[in-house]
Amino acid sequence: MSALTLILKKTPTQQVDVSPLIPENLTDLSKPEIGAIILVTGNQHVRTDTIFTISGDDPERLIFTGETTKLDYIGKNCSIGQINVQGSCGAYTGMGMKGGQINIYGNTGAFTACEMRGGLVRIEGDGGDFLGAARPGNQIGMMGGMVIVTGNAGARVGDQMRRGTLLIEGNAGNYAGSRMLAGTIAILGKTGNYPGYGMKRGTLLLWHSPNKLGATFNDCGCHTLGFLPLLLESYRSLETRFAFLPKTTGRARRFCGDMASLGRGEILILVP
Amino acid sequence: MLIKLTGGTVYDPMHGINGEVRDIYIQDGRITDPPNDMPIHQVYSLNNKIVMAGAIDIHSHIGGGNVNIARTLLPEDHWANPLPHTELLRAGSGHIIPSTFATGYRYAEMGYTAVFEPAVLPMNARQAHMEMGDIPLIDKGGYALLGNDDYGLRMLAANKDQKAFNDYVAWILRASQCLGIKVVNPGGINAFKFNQRRLHLDEPGPYYGVTPRQILLRLARALHELDVPHPLHVHGCNLGVPGNLETTLSTIEGIAGLPMHLAHIQFHSYGAEGDRKFSSGAAQIAEAVNRNPNITVDVGQILFGQTVTVSSDSMQQYANHLHAYPKKWAFVDIECDAGCGIVPFKYLDKNFVNALQWTIGLEIFLLVDDPWRVFLTTDHPNGAPFVSYPHLIRLLMDRSFRNDMLATIHPDAARASTLGAITREYSLYEIAVMTRAGAAKLLGLSDRGHLGIGAAADITVYTKQEDKEKMFSKPDYVFKDGELIVRNGEIIKVTWGTTHVVRPEFDNSIEKELSNYFDRYLPMKLGNFKIHDEEMIYFGQGHIQVHPCRERNSS
Numbered sequence: 044m045s046a047l048t049l050i051l052k053k054t055p056t057q058q059v060d061v062s063p064l065i066p067e068n069l070t071d072l073s074k075p076e077i078g079a080i081i082l083v084t085g086n087q088h089v090r091t092d093t094i095f096t097i098s099g100d101d102p103e104r105l106i107f108t109g110e111t112t113k114l115d116y117i118g119k120n121c122s123i124g125q126i127n128v129q130g131s132c133g134a135y136t137g138m139g140m141k142g143g144q145i146n147i148y149g150n151t152g153a154f155t156a157c158e159m160r161g162g163l164v165r166i167e168g169d170g171g172d173f174l175g176a177a178r179p180g181n182q183i184g185m186m187g188g189m190v191i192v193t194g195n196a197g198a199r200v201g202d203q204m205r206r207g208t209l210l211i212e213g214n215a216g217n218y219a220g221s222r223m224l225a226g227t228i229a230i231l232g233k234t235g236n237y238p239g240y241g242m243k244r245g246t247l248l249l250w251h252s253p254n255k256l257g258a259t260f261n262d263c264g265c266h267t268l269g270f271l272p273l274l275l276e277s278y279r280s281l282e283t284r285f286a287f288l289p290k291t292t293g294r295a296r297r298f299c300g301d302m303a304s305l306g307r308g309e310i311l312i313l314v315p
Numbered sequence: 316m317l318i319k320l321t322g323g324t325v326y327d328p329m330h331g332i333n334g335e336v337r338d339i340y341i342q343d344g345r346i347t348d349p350p351n352d353m354p355i356h357q358v359y360s361l362n363n364k365i366v367m368a369g370a371i372d373i374h375s376h377i378g379g380g381n382v383n384i385a386r387t388l389l390p391e392d393h394w395a396n397p398l399p400h401t402e403l404l405r406a407g408s409g410h411i412i413p414s415t416f417a418t419g420y421r422y423a424e425m426g427y428t429a430v431f432e433p434a435v436l437p438m439n440a441r442q443a444h445m446e447m448g449d450i451p452l453i454d455k456g457g458y459a460l461l462g463n464d465d466y467g468l469r470m471l472a473a474n475k476d477q478k479a480f481n482d483y484v485a486w487i488l489r490a491s492q493c494l495g496i497k498v499v500n501p502g503g504i505n506a507f508k509f510n511q512r513r514l515h516l517d518e519p520g521p522y523y524g525v526t527p528r529q530i531l532l533r534l535a536r537a538l539h540e541l542d543v544p545h546p547l548h549v550h551g552c553n554l555g556v557p558g559n560l561e562t563t564l565s566t567i568e569g570i571a572g573l574p575m576h577l578a579h580i581q582f583h584s585y586g587a588e589g590d591r592k593f594s595s596g597a598a599q600i601a602e603a604v605n606r607n608p609n610i611t612v613d614v615g616q617i618l619f620g621q622t623v624t625v626s627s628d629s630m631q632q633y634a635n636h637l638h639a640y641p642k643k644w645a646f647v648d649i650e651c652d653a654g655c656g657i658v659p660f661k662y663l664d665k666n667f668v669n670a671l672q673w674t675i676g677l678e679i680f681l682l683v684d685d686p687w688r689v690f691l692t693t694d695h696p697n698g699a700p701f702v703s704y705p706h707l708i709r710l711l712m713d714r715s716f717r718n719d720m721l722a723t724i725h726p727d728a729a730r731a732s733t734l735g736a737i738t739r740e741y742s743l744y745e746i747a748v749m750t751r752a753g754a755a756k757l758l759g760l761s762d763r764g765h766l767g768i769g770a771a772a773d774i775t776v777y778t779k780q781e782d783k784e785k786m787f788s789k790p791d792y793v794f795k796d797g798e799l800i801v802r803n804g805e806i807i808k809v810t811w812g813t814t815h816v817v818r819p820e821f822d823n824s825i826e827k828e829l830s831n832y833f834d835r836y837l838p839m840k841l842g843n844f845k846i847h848d849e850e851m852i853y854f855g856q857g858h859i860q861v862h863p864c865r866e867r868n869s870s
């Protein structure tokens with residue numbers, strides 16, 4: 044069986060909501076049935092086969108290709124299988140995802156993996172703003188699973204994040220881990236201003252000192268933390284630069300905060 | 316075009332018609348005399364169907380800042396309840412606090428043809444009217460909020476004469492394009508800004524030294540002397556506080572016989588007896604209403620489930636914010652004019668207080684004798700979303716259903732309530748009074764709420780059914796200004812209603828002093844504050860209907 048491939052026939056004029064096209068919805072459907080699925084774009088309803096050429100037969104492996112930046116909600120609420128996106132994609136990729144894996148070979152728009160509950164999102168490119176955050180107006184962001192970004196991430200990554208792991212190999216924008224409730228965000232590159240703004244609990248793991256740190260974080264000095272090598276060891280099995288980090292001594296400078304909020308969060312800046 | 320509705324059973328309380336089979340003729344949007352020899356273009360035969368005027372909701376929060384903030388605060392309500400666009404209808408969303416278009420559609424589908432927004436902050440009136448201008452199908456109107464505004468309080472503190480105060484009230488009505496005046500927690504919202512958490516009826520407020528009772532009296536007198544048909548619309552002191560029954564009774568007694576409408580009286584009818592220091596004051600309140608013909612009330616019934624409380628009463632809303640569910644809330648102070656507090660809330664039938672609130676509302680409905688003086692509201696969305704009106708009507712009309720519901724609530728609340736012993740069941744005639752004729756009369760809308768010759772052809776037709784909830788949730792036909800807009804509970808045509816306003820006379824020389832005040836303290840010029848008619852008629856989508864102020868010395 045070959046992967047079920049959805050090729051965009053031409054660039055859609057408006058963003059297309061492809062949320063119905065996830066493996067579990069397609070498993071028992073024939074190709075014409077898949078083609079008849081109704082998608083919303085702008086204020087129009089369109090059949091899947093009017094904008095996509097469909098080939099292949101294994102819906103557990105789904106491939107989106109073509110001008111995929113026009114696709115929003117790729118893999119929304121997906122719980123099984125694998126979705127590959129051969130290019131950049133729109134907003135809300137992997138929103139509410141419960142399981143399975145999404146690989147994006149390009150950049151993603153805002154709110155990628157927002158309110159994610161499980162599974163793995165791998166971005167071979169840059170992740171947009173509000174990666175792993177809550178949807179606007181909602182109170183709880185990512186609640187499980189893992190996101191790996193090989194490029195940079197935008198502002199407010201992990202906003203109101205509750206559980207799970209964000210691994211960012213490049214830089215992150217301002218307010219990383221803002222209003223975080225719990226969970227882990229690790230950033231290998233540089234971090235913008237005010238990481239951990241309003242964070243209640245949770246851990247921000249940094250390899251570089253942030254540009255600016257809020258005054259409501261307390262410097263707790265340098266510590267040798269026994270759990271750090273174990274945490275990093277747990278990334279060994281993953282396909283990411285985090286798997287190949289040099290053996291660390293587990294020494295880190297610890298800041299506690301945000302004291303303007305609950306204040307049980309921590310920013311750990313690794314000491315080389 | 317001439318339309319004939321034939322064979323329907325008509326309930327038209329304004330003309331004392333109680334279930335008579337009559338024919339009704341519609342021409343050019345109005346109800347007309349039987350024509351002599353004109354051709355009839357359309358006939359609807361309505362055997363076994365019930366015909367009433369379109370329903371009128373006198374107190375429902377459908378436009379203005381607080382509603383919008385509530386929508387923004389509760390995106391989950393909108394994600395969970397999308398309304399896709401169709402050939403005919405615009406897209407929308409929301410159940411407990413629907414978007415503008417959805418508000419119009421849902422009301423019209425239930426046979427409502429006019430809805431009044433009771434909290435138009437004059438400073439915010441343009442936004443409120445623009446938002447209501449986006450509500451299709453129904454007529455609307457607003458009550459301008461006074462009584463916590465800095466300018467008015469200054470006038471009272473300086474003991475300006477009543478004539479000058481009347482001019483100010485009339486000017487506000489004109490400038491904000493409203494139909495009446497409402498006061499919310501008189502003086503209390505203002506006191507909250509001075510960090511005060513409670514203001515009793517006879518307690519001088521901070522800075523201005525004016526008591527809530529003085530504010531009530533001055534405003535009620537102003538409306539009376541200006542001959543504005545709708546009496547002062549009052550949201551009293553101490554909303555939701557156990558024992559506030561005393562305040563409410565004192566407010567009723569203290570208005571000196573002037574006409575006064577008490578809004579969502581259910582929230583103001585609490586005693587402080589019993590183990591939980593919370594009891595029903597419905598009997599005393601209903602008795603006081605029965606005894607004082609100058610008083611009208613709407614109930615503000617609560618019904619169980621998720622909703623959101625929106626109120627200008629930021630003082631009381633702040634007191635309630637710890638009970639917010641989901642846990643989030645928003646408060647806004649608006650330019651020395653009033654306040655705004657949004658607190659989402661879930662009423663639970665197994666919660667003693669909520670269950671007792673439910674019985675208190677129903678008790679008031681059933682113990683106030685005169686249906687012309689009690690109105691059907693849930694204070695949407697404060698007590699429940701307006702879409703639950705058919706359910707509420709069934710509770711009033713069907714005693715056995717009511718008692719079945721009573722058996723499911725918190726047992727202590729059921730035991731503490733006299734509801735089970737009340738045998739009254741509302742008749743269709745009484746429902747027609749409280750949701751149509753009475754409402755139109757109270758608001759001074761002479762051509763609405765009845766089916767007499769010359770009235771606007773706002774007509775709702777239901778199929779007679781045992782289950783009154785079913786009957787009232789899905790009318791067979793709804794006519795708005797003579798056009799058929801709903802068939803079998805579904806919208807088939809979209810029209811745009813009218814905005815009802817009053818324009819009492821006033822001495823325009825007050826604008827000089829007002830203008831100085833605006834220049835010194837407020838964010839806009841007086842000229843921008845006033846809403847012009849052209850703005851209300853926005854691209855032909857809206858209309859204005861000016862209702863005359865009562866003839867002097869008539870009843």
Ligand SMILES: [Zn+2]
Nearest residue numbers: 374433579694
């Ligand atoms: Zn209200």
